[in-house]
Amino acid sequence: MMTETSAEVTTPLGDGRRVIGFQSLNTRPAYWIVCVDSSWSLDNNGKPDTIYDHSDEICTAIEEEFGIAECGYCGDRYGAAGCDECRDEPEDEGAFPHFRFGDGVCWFLIRDEAAQCVQ
Numbered sequence: 431m432m433t434e435t436s437a438e439v440t441t442p443l444g445d446g447r448r449v450i451g452f453q454s455l456n457t458r459p460a461y462w463i464v465c466v467d468s469s470w471s472l473d474n475n476g477k478p479d480t481i482y483d484h485s486d487e488i489c490t491a492i493e494e495e496f497g498i499a500e501c502g503y504c505g506d507r508y509g510a511a512g513c514d515e516c517r518d519e520p521e522d523e524g525a526f527p528h529f530r531f532g533d534g535v536c537w538f539l540i541r542d543e544a545a546q547c548v549q
C-alpha cells in the first residue's frame with residue numbers, strides 16, 4: 431500500500447539551495463524532495479547543467495537514502511514474487527519511498543534559495 435506521498439532526501443547535492451520534487455513515473459504522484467544545486471536548470475533545453483544532466487546523481491542519492499524497490503535479478507518490484515531471489519521480500523520493500531526508476535523520471539520546483547536542507 432502506498433500511503434506516503436513524499437519523502438525527503440537529507441543529503442544535499444551541490445549547494446542544496448534549490449529544492450525540487452523528483453518523481454518516478456511508476457510511483458507518481460508520490461515524490462522525493464531533493465535539495466540540489468541552485469545552478470542546475472529545471473529546463474531540459476537550458477544551459478548544459480540541467481537537472482536532467484544530474485538525474486543519475488539524484489537517483490543514486492535516493493537509492494542510498496531509501497533503497498531500491500526492484501529485484502536486481504528479475505527486475506520486478508519487491509513483493510511481486512518475480513523470482514527465487516525476491517520471492518520472500520516484503521511488499522513494503524517494493525513501495526515508495528524505495529526507488530524505482532521504471533519508465534522514467536520527472537521533477538518540479540518546490541522552492542529556490544532555501545537556507546538549508548531539513549536535517
Ligand SMILES: [Zn+2]
Nearest residue numbers: 501504513516
Ligand atoms: Zn526477482
